[in-house]
Amino acid sequence: MEAKQISKAVIKRLPRYYRYLGELLEENVERISSNDLSKKMHVTASQIRQDLNNFGGFGQQGYGYNVKYLYTEIGKILGLDTVHPMIIVGAGNLGQALANYVDFEKRGFKLMGIFDINPVLEGIAVRGIEIQMISDLPFFLKENQIEIAILTLPKNKAGDMANILIENGIKAIWNFAHIDLDTPDDVIVENVHLSESLMRLSYNLSQYRQEHEN
Numbered sequence: 450m451e452a453k454q455i456s457k458a459v460i461k462r463l464p465r466y467y468r469y470l471g472e473l474l475e476e477n478v479e480r481i482s483s484n485d486l487s488k489k490m491h492v493t494a495s496q497i498r499q500d501l502n503n504f505g506g507f508g509q510q511g512y513g514y515n516v517k518y519l520y521t522e523i524g525k526i527l528g529l530d531t532v533h534p535m536i537i538v539g540a541g542n543l544g545q546a547l548a549n550y551v552d553f554e555k556r557g558f559k560l561m562g563i564f565d566i567n568p569v570l571e572g573i574a575v576r577g578i579e580i581q582m583i584s585d586l587p588f589f590l591k592e593n594q595i596e597i598a599i600l601t602l603p604k605n606k607a608g609d610m611a612n613i614l615i616e617n618g619i620k621a622i623w624n625f626a627h628i629d630l631d632t633p634d635d636v637i638v639e640n641v642h643l644s645e646s647l648m649r650l651s652y653n654l655s656q657y658r659q660e661h662e663n
């Protein structure tokens with residue numbers, strides 16, 4: 450199974466399939482047809498068949514998809530079958546909220562450390578993990594195999610911090626600061642900008658209003 454052959458559009462949809470399949474598993478559903486999955490997910494059955502055929506056809510004609518198998522295989526494609534040790538840099542509102550969110554761990558994302566520059570925060574435990582000072586970060590990264598760094602610090606600090614992290618071996622950054630990071634090709638960056646999502650909502654809302662007021 451070559452991940453490279455799967456289009457980006459399909460990869461983007463995989464987490465949603467994974468979530469729905471996880472719910473089906475919790476409901477002890479063993480098999481599901483593309484039609485039933487289609488009704489649940491509000492995606493056409495042909496889209497589902499097309500998407501899932503990318504992985505060597507988990508579905509059998511007239512028999513439906515094996516939920517557990519599909520869930521496991523999609524999990525593997527998404528890299529959820531291994532542990533991803535991670536750290537949070539910036540232990541303010543957002544950093545602490547993310548640290549408090551336990552569900553990441555269920556998916557293998559293991560929070561190993563939290564760092565901040567503000568000495569007032571030093572030693573405060575968030576879900577059992579004590580906030581450390583940023584000056585301890587390079588040593589920490591030498592001693593621990595960390596894969597992912599979560600950036601939840603002010604945007605004017607994010608670029609410099611990304612450079613420090615990369616110099617110390619970090620290869621994946623989950624960036625919440627509102628800035629486009631300039632990183633080498635071998636560093637993977639995933640940006641999460643809630644305000645952009647909110648702007649899309651605002652756009653759709655104004656479109657809806659325009660259409661229904663005329």
Ligand SMILES: NC(=O)c1ccc[n+]([C@@H]2O[C@H](COP(=O)([O-])OP(=O)(O)OC[C@H]3O[C@@H](n4cnc5c(N)ncnc54)[C@H](O)[C@@H]3O)[C@@H](O)[C@H]2O)c1
Pocket residue numbers: 538539540541542543544564565566567583600601602603604606610624625626627641642643644
């Ligand atoms: N992506 C999103 O959707 C989204 C949503 C909300 C906030 N944000 C952004 O996330 C960031 C954090 O927001 P917040 O509300 O938690 O802010 P906050 O002020 O509560 O927290 C920021 C923390 O970063 C620390 N910090 C500052 N410089 C640092 C450095 N050099 N090294 C380590 N720590 C440092 C501060 O001491 C503070 O504790 C901001 O950039 C904000 O704009 C993004």
